[in-house]
Amino acid sequence: MAARGGAVNDTVRVAQRLRLDTLDRLSGQGRGWVGPAVDPRALRVGVVHLGIGAFHRAHQAIFTELAAAATGREDWGITGVTQRSASVRDQLMPQDGLYSVLERGADAAPLRVVGSVRDVVFGAGDPAAVVDRIADPAVRLVTLTVTEKGYRRDGAGRLDRSDPEVVADLAGRPPRTVVGQLVRGLQRRLAESAEPITLLSCDNLVGNGDVLRGLVQDIVDALPSSEAGGLADWITTSVRFPSCMVDRIVPATTAEDRADALAVLGLEDRGVVVAEPFSQWVIEDDFAAGRPAWERAGAVLTRDVAAWEAVKLRMLNASHSLLAYLGALRGYDTIAAALTEDRLAAAAESLMVEDVAPTLRVPDGLDLDHYRGQVLTRFANPALRHRTVQVAMDGSQKLPVRLLGTVRDRLAAGAVPRHAALAVAAWMVYVAQGRDVRGRDLPLDDPMAERLGTAGAAAGGDPQRLVDALLHVDEIFGADLRDHQGFRAALVDHVAQLTKG
Incomplete structure (x- = not known):
């Protein structure tokens, strides 16, 4: 691993940034790191992920890339949405969406460069772009890791209609809440293509699929009839809300982690994430328009999550x-x-x-x-x-x-x-x-x-x-x-x- 002290700082300042072109020039694969399992340039976006923090990048994004590699499918690239801060966009977009995953602990795998994220949008800065991505008929799956509080529920577990952000979304501003983004995206999708889609919550909520379905319905029910026309019926027939359980410990990245990734890779990676070797994903197999073959990457597909x-x-x-x-x-x-x-x-x-x-x-x-x-x-x-x-x-x-x-x-x-x-x-x-x-x-x-x-x-x-x-x-x-x-x-x-x- 990298030496500590001023020498690391000097190296960071002069190191080339991780990007597709710099990665292509490296000959070090097999000496402590592995590259993307698929060619990122060939991937087409089929997934929008709301809440592209460290956990998603260390978990679902890897499963999705490995599934694509196992099947040769190139239509499950990911557009990530960062909700509260532009930092993830600023880390990944100058790196062509690339980042590395550094495992810590016994049985740790070599550092992995992941290429399944093809675009990152800052939701608070460009809410219209989030709606556009969800409405895109090429997108067949929206996944979420927005933490428990991101769902903006009241004490009864329903949509908190007193939340000022929810009130503003319902009043018609470009949406900034997660459920508001989903419903406005579904509205646009119904109007433009009516292609079916699956919304998959990956947060630690009991019955997270049912929770998300209920919150989406709460927003739809609160819309004026002039805006909601036919939306509830279309959601019933064309949108699925499977539940899932995710598990991997992903601590916050430190300067030491970034220095260690630099020492292994030889390139500066401002988006590196750290994780334990263990990873688990159990998913209810109920999808409206297909899904990546996650079981080929080790996920459990079941009817009983x-x-x-x-x-x-x-x-x-x-x-x-x-x-x-x-x-x-x-x-x-x-x-x-x-x-x-x-x-x-x-x-x-x-x-x-x-x-x-x-x-x-x-x-x-x-x-x-x-x-x-x-x-x-x-x-x-x-x-x-x-x-x-x-x-x-x-x-x-x-x-x-x-x-x-x-x-x-x-x-x-x-x-x-x-x-x-x-x-x-x-x-x-x-x-x-x-x-x-x-x-x-x-x-x-x-x-x-x-x-x-x-x-x-x-x-x-x-x-x-x-x-x-x-x-x-x-x-x-x-x-x-x-x-x-x-x-x-x-x-x-x-x-x-x-x-x-």
């Missing part, structure tokens, strides 16, 4: 959140470092064994004990440097899908889930305390940050008042959990333990 999804959300994602909040409070910067403390490792394992496992319907062919061990091994990979505060983001959106389903199922069975309650209590202390054991600030990066921060501050450090204040945020907990005395008592006990001394 729900069981796989529940295992991943309740075991992997829930324990990830538990380690993030407890670890951050204890002063650990990374998930792997948090797992070095025996108490935290035991809490994560107990959450999965005692609270989560009894709630699961295990998919055929999955060994749950092996899966649990695999989760902890992956989290303990020190090469990933997955930051606790990064995983702790957006807790108001993540807790309901990662932890509270388990809580409700165990309470319904007559058991108080102590370890799931510990994870929720750690989130409450994280919100209210705002600092770790070393006195360092802990950022509250959450769409409900102002409301949560106010509730936490009003508690004045009293565990009972803190628990009551946050349990009354019905958008997160609902009246059932707010009023359950056994769950409340467990939270108060955990908060008291976490804040004493």
